[in-house]
Amino acid sequence: MTNAGRSNGNRAMQLDDVSKAIIEQLQADGRRSYADIGKAVGLSEAAVRQRVQKLTDSGVMQIVAVTDPMQLGFTRQAMIGIRAAGDTRVLAEQLAEIPDIDYVVLTAGSFDLLAEVVCENDDELITLLNTKIRNLDGVSATETFVYLKLQKQFYNWGTR
Amino acid sequence: MTNAGRSNGNRAMQLDDVSKAIIEQLQADGRRSYADIGKAVGLSEAAVRQRVQKLTDSGVMQIVAVTDPMQLGFTRQAMIGIRAAGDTRVLAEQLAEIPDIDYVVLTAGSFDLLAEVVCENDDELITLLNTKIRNLDGVSATETFVYLKLQKQFYNWGTR
DNA sequence: AGTGAAACGACCGTAGA
């Protein structure tokens, strides 16, 4: 549920160009066949499969379905900047348990935490803010940035 | 490159429980076979295939590889809050073209834009801020929130 | 870590309820 698919504090894995190329293929289409990828990167089907297995087993990559909240009726998104009074780690765990919150990060700066929320409408957002976030122990202030338009969204890093 | 897989302003698609179940299966493993999914949700392989096709064609869902920036050596992430002087739409487009920026959203609030950056180290972050972001026309102020720990990350919404 | 080949299973198009 929490910290989906990411490990923090691990050291970096060194990838060669072929593995990067394989990742790029799968970033474009996660269901592309290993045979096709093999043709594109110059490797046999079995070799591609072994590399993909290793990449997914080690947690460097995962192949998953990603859905568009807007198209599913969650038309109101916002980032909430949170100033905390107490232990930010405890607060982060509490925020992570709220299903309407899809993203929580501890930060250094004028906010201690950032949380992204996904709601069906404004009422849901108001309720969420007042009854689930602002009333948590240790929340001393919040600032809400309602999303107007998502311009760019990458699930894909590292192979630039 | 920009606005990957998302449409803004479309109306919501209504999904039945079976489609939601299919999406859940693919959120857990994007390469699960249609036959397996069919067994899990009580549908034939062909029916699952048709529904997945429709979901991906309409842009509600996409199946992609997602990688972990931390494990790939991009150890420094931050959210940049940006106050704009001019047209935020133009600025958003310019920001979206910067490869180190993986996320750009236009917001209402004390920031006009939020941009998430992924860097290999602090130097790269400083360079990025000073030579690629703060010097753009129309950027009147920035505030940087360096990530300390990612607590929760969902690529998956809408099927709660 | 890679290839190649054979058995198996998944995927795709089409037909029909």
Add this chain to the structure above:
DNA sequence: TCTACGGTCGTTTCACT
């Protein structure tokens, strides 16, 4: 929109390099 069914293609295992 679903099931049923063949043909084709992808995946898996294994022996070998």
